[in-house]
Amino acid sequence: MKVILASKNQHKLTELSAILSQLGFEIALESEYGLDIDVEETGTTFEENSFLKADAVMKASGLPVLADDSGLMVDALDGAPGVYSARYGHKASDKERTAYLLENMKDVPEGKRGARFVCVITCLFPDGRKIVARGECPGVIARAPHGENGFGYDPVFYLPELGMTYAELPGEQKNAISHRARALQDFCRKYQEVQNHDK
Numbered sequence: 586m587k588v589i590l591a592s593k594n595q596h597k598l599t600e601l602s603a604i605l606s607q608l609g610f611e612i613a614l615e616s617e618y619g620l621d622i623d624v625e626e627t628g629t630t631f632e633e634n635s636f637l638k639a640d641a642v643m644k645a646s647g648l649p650v651l652a653d654d655s656g657l658m659v660d661a662l663d664g665a666p667g668v669y670s671a672r673y674g675h676k677a678s679d680k681e682r683t684a685y686l687l688e689n690m691k692d693v694p695e696g697k698r699g700a701r702f703v704c705v706i707t708c709l710f711p712d713g714r715k716i717v718a719r720g721e722c723p724g725v726i727a728r729a730p731h732g733e734n735g736f737g738y739d740p741v742f743y744l745p746e747l748g749m750t751y752a753e754l755p756g757e758q759k760n761a762i763s764h765r766a767r768a769l770q771d772f773c774r775k776y777q778e779v780q781n782h783d784k
Contacts, residue, residue, distance in 0.1 A: 588612045588708070591622070591642040591652035596736050600760055601651070604769045608776060612651065615642055626668070631655065631705035632717060634668055639709045647711055655704035655764060657738045659686070659726060661693045670738070679737050683730060687741060690726050698726045702742060702751075702764035706772050716775050720767025724751075735759065 588610045590598055595614070602612050615622060624641045628634040631654040638652035656670030666673035666686070674685040690698065701723045708716045722744075730740030732752030739751035744762075751759060760766050 588649045588651050589615050589646055591638040591650050600765055635705045635707040639707045643709045649710045651708045653704055653706045657702055659700040661697050683741055700726050704764040704768040706768045718768045718772035720764045722764040
């Protein structure tokens with residue numbers, strides 16, 4: 586089944602394709618369908634924003650659309666940057682946003698630096714069906730960036746049980762445990778339930 590990913594992010598396409606191909610999804614970025622839709626993310630939750638993105642692209646394409654909204658929630662910052670992760674501090678690049686986060690966290694002691702990455706996936710079908718899945722991965726904000734893999738806040742998102750940041754993990758390992766992987770597992774389960782129900 587052909588599905589459009591409501592995103593311009595090649596990293597996301599790679600992560601999602603690896604798992605969704607098992608469901609028989611042929612997933613492609615909206616640009617491959619000649620679409621360039623900028624959706625104003627006015628939602629206050631990841632659920633609202635992922636729905637806004639999926640809905641806009643589905644209405645424009647008439648095809649099934651999958652959208653995700655994800656971000657970093659830091660306990661010591663009352664859940665910030667949250668849904669504003671991609672534009673945190675009005676900074677232009679991943680490195681600037683990460684530096685801004687570390688600056689805001691400089692006085693937060695060890696033991697209080699807990700955080701979690703959250704991902705919500707919304708899939709809308711032209712026949713009105715809707716699947717919403719959520720995944721979270723807990724971690725800790727490191728004092729400085731480590732690792733060259735990943736993107737966004739990955740270099741400062743430390744996983745104590747593995748002794749590494751997201752950006753130090755090999756791609757396959759990250760794809761097995763990340764918030765996006767967990768949301769995808771939830772999505773796959775819900776999608777299969779829908780398929781079985783329709784039989």
